[in-house]
Amino acid sequence: MKYINCVEDISIDYTSLARSLYFKYNTFMQDANVWEMMEYIMPTQLYNTISHLKKDVIGHELINDFVMRYYPGEYIVKYFLLKRYINNNDEVSAFEINMINSRLDVGRINGYSYAYEIKTEFDTLDKLNKQIEDYSKVFEYIYIVIHRCHLNKAVKMIPDHCGIITYRIVDGELKFNFYKKVRKNKYLSKDNQVKTLNSKELTQMLKELKSKEIPAERHLKEEIIKKYSQRKVNAIYKKILKERYRNKWRNLKQNFNDINPIDIQAIFKSGIDPKFVYFKNSFNV
Known part of the structure; x- marks a missing residue:
């Protein structure tokens, strides 16, 4: 949160602002375009408090800071979930794997296969039963990773074999708690x-x-x-x-510490070196 304190005084709906930035932002935008987007979306009073950073700070970093603080969506959860396993040997993780009629948020494979379905505080559980059913036909161990606001409802919904991981944000980091133990499911097909x-x-x-x-x-x-x-x-x-x-995972492992949480999935899918994303080549003095 390197840049948040300079804007905290202004009375603005920061959650709505961060949500707008989250959905308009694209990892592969040039720096100048990111700054243009912020100028367009942010109230003028707010933008003026950060515009002095334009010469030195990559716009991607500011977007990441805003989103991390005020709209921690699924990309943020994915980043910190994988951070737990990024240094493990002989395993591979991936995002958005097509599973029958659902799309798995995170799949992790070592000697076993693990499916992780993420539900943030901004999500509903409407599709959860169907998602778990689909994942259980393909992966051995099924987890839901949920914000604590969903816990009471989720406990009543999920089957016995499904594990529950809750998370909370502490000082800009996600802390996970293994609330319910996972069991190997019997529905592989x-x-x-x-x-x-x-x-x-x-x-x-x-x-x-x-x-x-x-x-x-x-x-x-x-x-x-x-x-x-x-x-x-x-x-x-x-x-x-x-x-x-394997190759995309290797690239992510090698560059993990240089990737902003909000960009984790896009950089995984592209296989690009993040130095070509976080490059202040598009600001004209």
């Missing part, structure tokens, strides 16, 4: 696992299974895989997902 793989990955699975047949058509590949046990398919499925995201 090889049919649903293979549906999340592309055709090339299905071919890889057939090779790992040492199948004598490797047809070109997707539906035929799926039919052959169905003949193998859930245990074998699941083991190879985890291996394939680790390989799918």
Whole structure:
């Protein structure tokens, strides 16, 4: 929160302001464009209190500070969740993995597979039951990561195998509490696992299974895989997902300390070096 104190005196709805910045902001905007956006969205009185920083401070940092303080959405939670595991060896994490009819916030794979669905104080739990159902067919361990405001409702909703992690913000950091222990779920479905793989990955699975047949058509590949046990398919499925995201995860690990929390997902997906994002190349004196 390096830049928040200089604007605290002004009577403004900071939550609404931070929300607007959060949804208008794009990680890959040039610095000059970020500053233009702030000037457009912020009340003039507020913008004038930070405009003197323009020559020296990357606009991305200011956006991150505002959002961290006043609108800590899911990207912030994702950043601090992965921070717990970023130095672990022989594991891979990924964002926004398509899972049947849902999209998983964070997937983590080492010897096991873990699904994390995030619900911030700005979210509802309307889709949670369906999301847990979908994830349970594909990943072994399912967690919901929730703001404490959802705790009472979530406890009544979730199945026994689902774990609960609550979080709170302390001095600009997220602190997690493992409120309910997770159990390995019994609903894994090889049919649903293979549906999340592309055709090339299905071919890889057939090779790992040492199948004598490797047809070109997707539906035929799926039919052959169905003949193998859930245990074998699941083991190879985890291996394939680790390989799918390995390079992007490696880039994130190498650059993690240089990435603003709000940018964590965008930089993961792009695989870009953050020095090409946080570069004050677009300010003209």
